[in-house]
Structures are given as structure tokens and as C-alpha cells.
Amino acid sequence: MFTGLIEHVGIVSSISPLDTTESGGGGWSITIADSGPILTDCSVGDSICVNGACLTVTEFDSDKFKVGIAPETIDRTNLGDFKVGARVNLERALAAHVRFGGHMVQGHVDDTVTIVSREEDGNSLRLLFRVPEPTVSRGSLLPYLIEKGYVALDGASLTITSVSDEDRTFGVMLIAHTQSKIDLGKKKVGDRVNIEVDMVGKYVEKAVQAALGGQGAAGFRAQVDQAVERVLARRRTAGTDD
Missing domain, CATH: 1.20.5 (Single alpha-helices involved in coiled-coils or other helix-helix interfaces)
Structure with missing residues (x-):
């Protein structure tokens, strides 16, 4: 479990194909460097949220760690778009003894959304995203997006400022502090961003359907x-x- 409060921004330093016996075919091994601040208590097998995706540490040292990315994760996320030098949001799994902030984030990315506009508002930044059309295998995400509700974008817990079901869009605002702590504010129109909707909405929907x-x-x-x-x-x- 994660909170969506990004702890550090790391840098992808290497990408290589995984052996098919490890990944089931089509997977990748990624090393993320410049990550020392979140590795002081790291162990092999720990979970680290990378751009919103919960991944398992397979190797690490004082500055970098390695994770394996399976084909399902590549299909659901923007991790397959990574190139060496890419900046990524990082958060360690939530410890039981710390104060809980943000909202409950599983690290299970639902899909990717696309940035359709960027607008400066004082020292804040408004971003508008378009939700993909629903498919047979993936339903619409719009029912889980409500104004002033939560959403995790590239792993960052953010408040939704607007929703248009007709346009399939929603917006968020990044204050100056948030822009300095995460990589989202540096992305361009057309870039894909990982989205995880609030899990509470999913449970409510399932309970209502069962009733x-x-x-x-x-x-x-x-x-x-x-x-x-x-x-x-x-x-x-x-x-x-x-």
C-alpha cells in the first residue's frame, strides 16, 4: 500500500530485456539510479512504486535499484515508454508506524491517460487529461472520477478539479511545491500518464451491483x-x- 506522496525522483539508467523464463516473454529489467534517499532501509523483495506501478526490488546498492517489468505491466502503464535518462516518481511502501497522507494507493495502474492541455495559473499549473475509450476488456474510468475526489497520476495523489463525461476529460492543479517534488509538471501535451482511480469507488460499485x-x-x-x-x-x- 502507498499514499501517493512522492518521496523522490529517480533516473532510469539502464533498460534490458528479461529472460523469458523470468517474465513470461516480453518483459524488461530496469535500473533506476540517483535513488539513494529511498534505499537506506531497502531489502531485496521490497515494493517500490515507480510512476504509480508497484514493482519488486530484485537488486540494489546505495544509489540504484533494479526491478523487473512484466508484459501485463508494460501493457497497462507508460513504463514501456521509458528511455535511459527518463525521470520517474518513486515512493516506498507505506510503513505501519508513519502518519498516513495522500490517499490509499495500491500501485495497481488502471490505464494511461493523455495530457491534452497545460495552463499556468499564477504559480500553479492546470493539467487536463483525456480518458481512453472503454473496451471489452477495460471498462470506462469516468464513473470513478468525481470533482474534488482523489486520483493517482504517475503515482502522485492529486485532487480532481473538473470532470467532463462528454469530453472524457478531467483536470488537476499542481501547486508550486508539488511541481518541485514530482515529474508530472514537466510533461508535455500528448504525453501518456499512468492513472489509478480511487479504489473506494470500485468497492462501492461492486457492492451496489451485488445488492x-x-x-x-x-x-x-x-x-x-x-x-x-x-x-x-x-x-x-x-x-x-x-
């Missing part, structure tokens, strides 16, 4: 229709149907 017999919106409408019909039937029986 409706797994029928979703259709089940809800059917239950409303049945409730209305019961009320009308009682009125008819009482002779008050007017």
Missing part, C-alpha cells in the same frame, strides 16, 4: 419500476389513484 443482483443500472431501474408499481397498486387498492 442489485449483478444487473447494474438495468437492475436498479427494474427495482425502481417495481417500487413505483407497488406504490401505485396500494393507491389503487385504497381508491386514491388520482
